Amino acid sequence: MSEATATPPAGLNADMEEAGFYHECALNGSWTASRLAMGGLSFLFGSFLFAYFYLRSLNSGGRWEGSGYHAPSMIMGTVMMLMVLISAGINYAAVQRIKAGHKKAWQIGGVIALLLGLATISMQIFELLNLPFYPASSGFASVFVGFYPVFIIVVLSAMIWLETLLARSRFIPGIAFVEQPPTYEEAFVVQRFQASVSGFTAIWNYLAVIAILFWFLFYVI
Amino acid sequence: MAIEIEPEKAQGPSGPVHAAPGNSKPWWARPAVHTGLIGAVIGYIIGHWLGNLISPATAGVSSFSTGLSDVRNWPLVLGYVFGTIGWLAGLGVFNDLGRLMLGKPLPDAEHAPAGGVAKYFRYTLDHKVVGIQYLFGMTTYFLTGGLFAMAIRTELLSPTYHVLNASQYLMVVGEHSTMMMMMMSSVVLGPFGQFFAPLMIGSKRMAFPRIEALAFWLTPAAYVILLSGILLGGFPTGWTGYEPLATQAGPGMDTYALAFGLMGISLILAGFNLIVTYINYRAPGMRWSRLPMFVWSMFTVSFLQVLSVPVLVAGLYMMLMDRTAQTAFFTNQLGGSSYLWEDVFWFFGHPEVYILALPGFGVVSEIIPVFTRKPLFGYRVAAAGMIGVSLLSFFVWQHHLFDSGINPDMRPLFMLTTELISIPTGFIYLVAAGTFWKAKITFSVPMLFAIAMYFNFLIGGVSGVFLSDVPADVTEHGSFFVMAHFHYTIMGGLIFAFMAGIYYWLPKMLGVKMNEKLGKWHFWTMFITFNSTFLPLFALGMMGMPRRVFEYQRNLQTLNDWVSISSYLLGVSLLIFLINLIMSTLVWRVKESGNPWRSRGLEWQVSSPPPPENFERVPVVLSHPYLYGVKDAPPVADLNPPVGVVASAYASAGLEA
Amino acid sequence: MAESQAPTAAAGKAEPNHAVRIASIWLVLAIVADLLIYFVWQPHLPPGRMSDNARGQQFDITVMAVLCAPVLLGVWTYFGYALVNWRRRAGDTEDGPPIEGNGKVQAAWITVTSLIVLSLAAFGTYELIVPAGAGGGEGPVPIWKPSGVVTTAAWTPGSTHTLVVQAIGQQWNWTYRFPQFGGMETTGLELPINTPVEFHVTSLDVIHSFWAYQLGVKADANPGVDNVAFVKPLQLGQFVVRCNELCGIWHGAMFDYGNVVTASQFQSWATSIQTKERANGTLAALPPYATTYDPTEISQLGQAWAKLGIVGAGGYYYPGPQTGTPGDPVSP
Numbered sequence A: 001m002s003e004a005t006a007t008p009p010a011g012l013n014a015d016m017e018e019a020g021f022y023h024e025c026a027l028n029g030s031w032t033a034s035r036l037a038m039g040g041l042s043f044l045f046g047s048f049l050f051a052y053f054y055l056r057s058l059n060s061g062g063r064w065e066g067s068g069y070h071a072p073s074m075i076m077g078t079v080m081m082l083m084v085l086i087s088a089g090i091n092y093a094a095v096q097r098i099k100a101g102h103k104k105a106w107q108i109g110g111v112i113a114l115l116l117g118l119a120t121i122s123m124q125i126f127e128l129l130n131l132p133f134y135p136a137s138s139g140f141a142s143v144f145v146g147f148y149p150v151f152i153i154v155v156l157s158a159m160i161w162l163e164t165l166l167a168r169s170r171f172i173p174g175i176a177f178v179e180q181p182p183t184y185e186e187a188f189v190v191q192r193f194q195a196s197v198s199g200f201t202a203i204w205n206y207l208a209v210i211a212i213l214f215w216f217l218f219y220v221i
Numbered sequence B: 001m002a003i004e005i006e007p008e009k010a011q012g013p014s015g016p017v018h019a020a021p022g023n024s025k026p027w028w029a030r031p032a033v034h035t036g037l038i039g040a041v042i043g044y045i046i047g048h049w050l051g052n053l054i055s056p057a058t059a060g061v062s063s064f065s066t067g068l069s070d071v072r073n074w075p076l077v078l079g080y081v082f083g084t085i086g087w088l089a090g091l092g093v094f095n096d097l098g099r100l101m102l103g104k105p106l107p108d109a110e111h112a113p114a115g116g117v118a119k120y121f122r123y124t125l126d127h128k129v130v131g132i133q134y135l136f137g138m139t140t141y142f143l144t145g146g147l148f149a150m151a152i153r154t155e156l157l158s159p160t161y162h163v164l165n166a167s168q169y170l171m172v173v174g175e176h177s178t179m180m181m182m183m184m185s186s187v188v189l190g191p192f193g194q195f196f197a198p199l200m201i202g203s204k205r206m207a208f209p210r211i212e213a214l215a216f217w218l219t220p221a222a223y224v225i226l227l228s229g230i231l232l233g234g235f236p237t238g239w240t241g242y243e244p245l246a247t248q249a250g251p252g253m254d255t256y257a258l259a260f261g262l263m264g265i266s267l268i269l270a271g272f273n274l275i276v277t278y279i280n281y282r283a284p285g286m287r288w289s290r291l292p293m294f295v296w297s298m299f300t301v302s303f304l305q306v307l308s309v310p311v312l313v314a315g316l317y318m319m320l321m322d323r324t325a326q327t328a329f330f331t332n333q334l335g336g337s338s339y340l341w342e343d344v345f346w347f348f349g350h351p352e353v354y355i356l357a358l359p360g361f362g363v364v365s366e367i368i369p370v371f372t373r374k375p376l377f378g379y380r381v382a383a384a385g386m387i388g389v390s391l392l393s394f395f396v397w398q399h400h401l402f403d404s405g406i407n408p409d410m411r412p413l414f415m416l417t418t419e420l421i422s423i424p425t426g427f428i429y430l431v432a433a434g435t436f437w438k439a440k441i442t443f444s445v446p447m448l449f450a451i452a453m454y455f456n457f458l459i460g461g462v463s464g465v466f467l468s469d470v471p472a473d474v475t476e477h478g479s480f481f482v483m484a485h486f487h488y489t490i491m492g493g494l495i496f497a498f499m500a501g502i503y504y505w506l507p508k509m510l511g512v513k514m515n516e517k518l519g520k521w522h523f524w525t526m527f528i529t530f531n532s533t534f535l536p537l538f539a540l541g542m543m544g545m546p547r548r549v550f551e552y553q554r555n556l557q558t559l560n561d562w563v564s565i566s567s568y569l570l571g572v573s574l575l576i577f578l579i580n581l582i583m584s585t586l587v588w589r590v591k592e593s594g595n596p597w598r599s600r601g602l603e604w605q606v607s608s609p610p611p612p613e614n615f616e617r618v619p620v621v622l623s624h625p626y627l628y629g630v631k632d633a634p635p636v637a638d639l640n641p642p643v644g645v646v647a648s649a650y651a652s653a654g655l656e657a
Numbered sequence C: 001m002a003e004s005q006a007p008t009a010a011a012g013k014a015e016p017n018h019a020v021r022i023a024s025i026w027l028v029l030a031i032v033a034d035l036l037i038y039f040v041w042q043p044h045l046p047p048g049r050m051s052d053n054a055r056g057q058q059f060d061i062t063v064m065a066v067l068c069a070p071v072l073l074g075v076w077t078y079f080g081y082a083l084v085n086w087r088r089r090a091g092d093t094e095d096g097p098p099i100e101g102n103g104k105v106q107a108a109w110i111t112v113t114s115l116i117v118l119s120l121a122a123f124g125t126y127e128l129i130v131p132a133g134a135g136g137g138e139g140p141v142p143i144w145k146p147s148g149v150v151t152t153a154a155w156t157p158g159s160t161h162t163l164v165v166q167a168i169g170q171q172w173n174w175t176y177r178f179p180q181f182g183g184m185e186t187t188g189l190e191l192p193i194n195t196p197v198e199f200h201v202t203s204l205d206v207i208h209s210f211w212a213y214q215l216g217v218k219a220d221a222n223p224g225v226d227n228v229a230f231v232k233p234l235q236l237g238q239f240v241v242r243c244n245e246l247c248g249i250w251h252g253a254m255f256d257y258g259n260v261v262t263a264s265q266f267q268s269w270a271t272s273i274q275t276k277e278r279a280n281g282t283l284a285a286l287p288p289y290a291t292t293y294d295p296t297e298i299s300q301l302g303q304a305w306a307k308l309g310i311v312g313a314g315g316y317y318y319p320g321p322q323t324g325t326p327g328d329p330v331s332p
């Protein structure tokens, strides 16, 4: 966040000083918050990870997978995982573009990332409603049916966040990303927008890693 | 969830100020509790309808899973979930999210609430309002839980059942324990943590005022949902919700999982906001080495909440999935495991114990320097103790499972970690002992409660050492000994500290004093009756009385009757407190605007109650808050620093980073 | 504010040496308390002296009381002394001496508490491992077993062979099975004195906990799990068996009594039940002895019941009509 530091000019007054102080707090807070959210989410997903390995190693009643087990569709799982991955990648690339002042490029990339995320959610819901096994048929089935609704909700929240960023970006002039805007108030708005975008990018990349991890657990091994 | 960390929701420092929309509307047209209730009803109806729609889809699954649970749970569960969303929507929680999604700027958070009592019944973003909402909310929840406790003791007057039947008894046990455990996690962090977080670190703002207010407004929903369990026959598992009993239980079980889960989300959100605030919003000069101990305790507790409570939420979610979507997380025959619940629950459950203990340490550490007129002894040790406790608390959970057959070979390790945690816990006694050395002790009501907290917690802590020893635990586990142990730490520790905090900080929060005479009556009756209620429980447990039973050996009746009568007197003592609280804040209203305790704490350097903006200017902290008796000690902060000091502080901080 | 404080103590009236005073009071109290605990209280401490585990636990509790009493008394003496002597006098508005810390005191405190804690952990580990798990449940494959005992297919009095007893919890009573007596099933529990006993604890429905209080045995009864605990009864007499894990509405009533009897009394009790159960067909109808049972598989006995139109067994696992509304009291 340090690149966003605003150096106060000579003719400083108390209100400006305070505004700058809390602006700085908010920028740093944005960074802290996205990292802290990753910590909390890791414990949330970690519970399912633990359930997965615990039930797998116990194999109680011989029903980790059990008789008559059907694996979920490898093709669907891989496609969904890749869509999250591509969405995160496009957003990441687009964020590099906005730093160079190409607002339009980021907006297009953001819209694609958003659509891919929403498509993943729809596909995931479709898969949950058409599973080749009952939720209670095995330990594997339970963890599968339990995990994905949580993941859907988290991804949906991230997509809402992305939508708010796209909505706001309409009102921010593209030039503001490369040149110091004329007033401090405008500079603050741009910097806080950038902080939010980088917080979102961190979380969305993190969720892509989670998607790969659970794809590996549920579809590969 | 991810959306809520969105930092742009934080109030813009000087962004375009928009008049709060709707201020001109009549009161009943603005979102408040009444619109929340309407939203809740509408939400419940929608959820219930949706649940009925889903039920047939899972009915076939139910027959497959040998009828483990009742598919009629869908309408109830979805009704409550949508009811809660409707409640929040009615309160106006999602209005700003809607504005953001349209790309509109947010109204300025700090300046929106206009005066009057109405703001306490609204989704108000001022942390001082939220603190007071929490104060009265938590008092209500605590006294409700206390009434259930007295019902338990009434049943235990006789060794067989006489007043409550077996299922009513378990219902009352479940309501009491769950209410206390989930709500009292916020009993200090709610009122005092929210109110004083910015004041103590010299900030005018919170990082996420919307998240903070949301955390409070989830608590009434959790309270109502938990109590509604009574209408559904209660739940038979107590607060631990052990599986597979919980899968077997009736619809009351859903209220347990939903209420506890909502409260868990509230804890995560409250802790999240506090951590970000403490890290980033400290005033210039408020170094980590100058942080008040209370802030250290809130900081460490917040970490425990953000990291451990998601595990509880996940566990409760699995329970609800088992009961609605017919998964089999906890059903052994179908590939699940009841051990999974025990592990997940206690992985949260032990940090939870310190979520309940650390705030108490923080409150008393804040109070004793003021009334001994001495610096806090061993400040670094105290802070290190809190950090050490919170780290270790993630590595002790299996001591709840010594006899369960889970990982029996790991017992020596967990015995060691459990006993190690008593080292950092013991630091609070080192700190207190050093602070009391050659002190000038004033026996004010907050100080009396603080001293009593040390007395009670010592008994709780030492009995914990007995429990950590595996051979001794074979006798003590699951008995009234454990019950006495954790009531000494939670009620004797946390609640006594909560009381100390009320008497100490109420003049600051509301600008009115608590009546001191009634306060002393309250203290002495509560101290005596508390010990008289819970000390005999150690003996009862040692003599073979398990927890949560309505029948016990006849030779234990005398002790049980003694305990029950003491508990009624404890109830009377809390009635004195309630009268004092209500009369002092609403009727007598003896004004107190200055610094009655001559405290050096930063929160006491502004007027009481604090001005709307907390500080006129961003203060610059100059020294440690506990420098009592230090010759030529600088004032704790410069409340009106010359222009440029604050700017240079953050500019340099920015360059360093 | 408080310039006239601490360093000038010698100048005024001689300040008493508080540390020595507190330490002397504490030492006397601690010695008296420890002597009383060890010699007077110990024989009366729970859970009594009925078995090897019970004696071990009584000794453990005594040792911890002996260690904890001085800690409690130390804190109480110190704070009592402080509250009496260091109170603010009326009209005194000065602050106390500005002591912000003391490296030696802090180091000593940390050292002493660490030593106490580490020695307690070492002691507890020894007391857990040496008497074979100290009576706690050790899971299906116990790693700490009593040494030199032999488990044989049949048990005879007078031998030092282990008696195997299975305790099965279900809502809301205990039943016991004896694999060395043809897998017979009883509702009461008799144990021979001076004989190593191996409990196998399991459950048919929810989690219970088998707590034989006077024997110092506690092992959770988990469905689908075999939880082993050892004990050697050393005194004749009655003991209580209670369920120690909340298992539903009649949890409070889930208790019964057992007896420690002589080996020959036990032998005749067991053989008489075995003979009776063989005669009336119970042994044949029982499911074969196993470490765990799956109640969803209907046993021969259950099939016989189902033919007679008897369904349900307290739990909801058996298919069949479920009467009553959830939460209503159900007769055990």
Ligand SMILES: [Cu+2]
Binding pocket: C169, C170, C172, C207, C208, C209, C243, C244, C245, C246, C247, C251, C254
């Ligand atoms: Cu039971």
